[in-house]
Amino acid sequence: MEGEPTSSSQPQAKKPRRSSSSLDSGLSLSSTLSMETTWTVSDIAKAAHLLTVLPRPLRFEDEEEMRRVYSIIYDVFRYKSVLNQALIQTAFFLKYPQFQKQPCLVSLLFYDLYKRRFLPRENHDEPLRAQLFEEAGLQEAETCLWDVRVKLAASLSRLRIKNKALSLSKLLPPHLRDSHVAALDELPVAAWINTFKIDMDEVTHLLEKAGLKRLDSKELKPDALSYVLDDWCPKLIKSHPTHRSDLAQSALVKRNLIVLQDRAFCFGPAVMCKIVHDLDLAGRLVQTHVVSPRTTAYLANILSDNEKIKTLIAFGAGQRKEEYDAYLRMLGVTNTEVRAESFLDVPSDSCLLESVVGVLATPPNTYSGVRDPVDLACSRGGDLSMLEVLTEVEDWRMKRIDAILEEERQTLRLAMSRPQIQAVLYETHSIVPAENNEMVNRMVNEMNRRAHEKHAEELGKTVLASQKEEGLETADENVVAPSDSVASIENIYMREPERPKFTEADVTVPSCDVFEIRFLPGLFLQEDIHVTMEEEGCYLAYLRRKEVVRLNAKYMINIAASRGLFGGETGGSKEAKKSQSGRPQRKKPDLQRQTSGTPLLIRPTSRRVEMERIAAPTQASISRRATGPGKISSGNFQQGTWSSTICQRHQNHFQHEFTPVVGINPKMVAQIRRQDARKWWREAARHIIVFGFNFELDQNSVDRYMRPRLKLSRTKPYYKVPLRVNVASIQFDDPNKFL
Structure with a gap:
């Protein structure tokens, strides 16, 4: 991940001294790094790589180095408006127009000069500084700013006097002042345990081995030799602010066992x-x-x-x-x-x-x-x-x-x-x-x-x-x-x-x-x-x-x-469902939810499409309209009036329906068939609304293999004359079986 701490290929500057008593866990409790933010020439060079017009790929050695570099950049952004006013008053960009396209690099070096109280750098790191600044493109800007340092210091003083500010920080908005930033040093250090890689008991053991004792009461605040588990956030530990640098450079963080x-x-x-x-x-x-x-x-x-x-x-x-x-x-x-x-x-x-x-x-x-x-x-x-x-x-x-x-x-x-x-x-x-x-x-x-x-x-x-x-x-x-x-x-x-x-x-x-x-x-x-x-x-x-x-x-x-x-x-007794005449009332089928x-088991858009498919004319209904009521009689089936594409199933039913049966009125048979058709459409519509046509549109409904079959029963006519039924039920097969 870009920007995440890894090994760096750049020359390393002298870094804050760490205690040699680090444990196997990589956690030291006796670091001499103060809580005040400090940086080295290497940190400034890496910040310059990030502030160029086209930022260059950069890797950090550990979490602490990454935090130091971005702390410098954050301070530069906070003071940018004040620093720009001083640069404009001294006509710096008019005197050195080559830096007009890199104002952030100039602000970075100007802020570092201000924090040094306009004093020269220490000479023991001069060869390394020259090499790092030359690679980052800072050497020329460093020299130019040093030449006009007196004018820059005077310009900042005039800004403070004009606005009656005791410090330069008073010129910033309240949420960007140093007092607000300094309060961050008093916040406990929080990190969550990555249980994908390590158990919580193992982390507890490593912390105790490093000299940190776990507090039993979550209401207590951790001191320099203790930590506590958070009472609201699971797997989250809180430790004293002095442990921030040591945790960031520890093996627990480098191996992603805990995450700050x-x-x-x-x-x-x-x-x-x-x-x-x-x-x-x-x-x-x-x-x-x-x-x-x-x-x-x-x-x-x-x-x-x-x-x-x-x-x-x-x-x-x-x-x-x-x-x-x-x-x-x-x-x-x-x-x-x-x-x-x-x-x-x-x-x-x-x-x-x-x-x-x-x-x-x-x-x-x-x-x-x-x-x-x-x-x-x-x-x-x-x-x-x-x-x-x-x-x-x-x-x-x-x-x-x-x-x-x-x-x-x-x-x-x-x-x-x-x-x-x-x-x-x-x-x-x-x-x-x-x-x-x-x-x-x-x-x-x-x-x-x-x-x-x-x-x-x-x-x-x-x-x-x-x-x-x-x-x-x-x-x-x-x-x-x-x-x-x-x-x-x-x-x-x-x-x-x-x-x-x-x-x-x-x-x-x-x-x-x-x-x-x-x-x-x-x-x-x-x-x-x-x-x-x-x-x-x-x-x-x-x-x-x-x-x-x-x-x-x-x-x-x-x-x-x-x-x-x-x-x-569902619901109610049979007696309550009877009308005043004593006959039970049939409940109207409820096709809506x-x-x-x-x-829903299926989407509303799918339901509308399926209802249109149900209401679409079939071959049998088209054939009935084509033939007309007077073209086919109950005793004479005229084969020549039918289309060549007629549905064979409807043709078989039609022949069987008008076969002369002794003792049965043909009108009664036709009426029974119409009642059956209405019942079939009603049952089919209810079944399709619940279970749908396609398995892929209904993955989250009832198990596809356990859905009930659609029954198509026929009403038997009077005199108990049996009628032949070609299809008794419809079985929805699994389409994957035929692939």
Whole structure:
């Protein structure tokens, strides 16, 4: 994976000294590296390789070196606006126009000069520095900046005096100041155990061997000689901030036995797995956007303990799909499928989401609540664009908010419109209310309103305009509403003046079609339903259907029983079904579903196609119209009037029907045949709606080999005269047998 720590081929500069008392695990607790961010000339050279117009491929020796390099770049991006003002005031680019196309490299060296207090470098690394800077293209810019160092220092001083700032950091926005960045040093170091490669007991043994003692109480904060397992996120350990450098350079991290990960990006996967376990869902899970491959790997890691969830599908990898696949293989992940396409680009008739029961919605957001931007960039494989986004000023961030909000709306709308999806966990790392509470409430109200309109359309009613437009936006016609009825989405907006008006209270919507906002399971005790964890830099909202439908054996049996497939009527006694005359009333066959919110065995589009096939004229019906009622009598079968392509089965039945039988009225026989035909069509339609024509269109329904056969019984005429039946039943053979 590009940007991941591996061996480096460049000359190595002198690095911070490490203790020689490292254990076999590669973890040392006596490192002399201070918590203050420091870097070497090698780190500056590698940062220059990344900041060129065409970034060059780069490898890091370990996680700590990667973090140091990206920390330099993050600081350069933070101070870029102030440094550019000083460069403009001193006319640096006018004096040295050759650097106008490489402003980032100039800012990198300028920031390093400022942090050195405009003093010269140490001479003991001069040969190595000259070689590294020459390879990175920094030697000339270094010399030019040193020549005008006095003017640059004076320009920065004037900026501080003009803005009454005690330090240069006071000229930055509040979220980019040094005080905010320095607070990161006080955060505990979080890492999750990769159980694909090692057991938790083995990691505990290695940490104890390195001198770290596990604290039993999860409420205690770890000190310099201890660690603790996180109480919310499974397989996550927290240690003292002084262990960051040692862990990053340890063999546990280099061998991917543990993975460093910001705790804020572990909440979503942990809560999603808890939801799936509590609801007892079985199928596949979807992550709408790959925030970072480490987050996806952590979700796959804890999902591997749930045998009912077979696969995790992660969308939005784009051009980095192969890179993410390689990283997941390196971690040993086997239950994840990374997709390059966007979640919003999945066609409505795609089979990719058929067995998906839960969605972790992680759309792009402003990331204004992220506490450790460097860790996020490193976890994304070294994403410089993420650092640029996180160091934007407010004006530029507000210009992007409209596009961000629209993608968040589309993501939630698509996730909640799939009838088989029972739970959606919405995750952002923003402090903007429009992305959090307001977005969730708005989309839940919109999707529930659509459900009312859908069921009103099935009842032949029209929604009141005031009810439809109150506080909600116009729905997107390309998104399928959370319903499985035969009516298409275009019918929602059709207006028929003869339909009666209604309000939402007049229409009963099944609970499985209605979403509600729920408490996060087993983690939080706050009164608020969707919890904002501003101090953790994470926002989570749990959206679930009021009635959860589980596609298990019990559900299939209940559906079959409700449709009378086991014989007999469902519900009520025989006496209650009798009319006033004492004769039992036959229940009208119900060809539509009882509740449209439960998942269909076949799709509505397939049902319409199959109904058209059923209603299409057959050879027998065409032949009847061609011959006419007066052309064939009951005692004289005129062979010459029939077409040469007549159905032989119908011809045999027709000959048998009009064979003279003593004591039977031909009109009575014809009436019985018409009754049988109507019964056959009714039974065939019910059978096809439930089980479908093709096995490939009905993979998730009842076992294909256990479906009942379609019985075609004939009504016997009076006087008990037997009639010959050519076909007694229809057996749907397995098409694979003939391949």
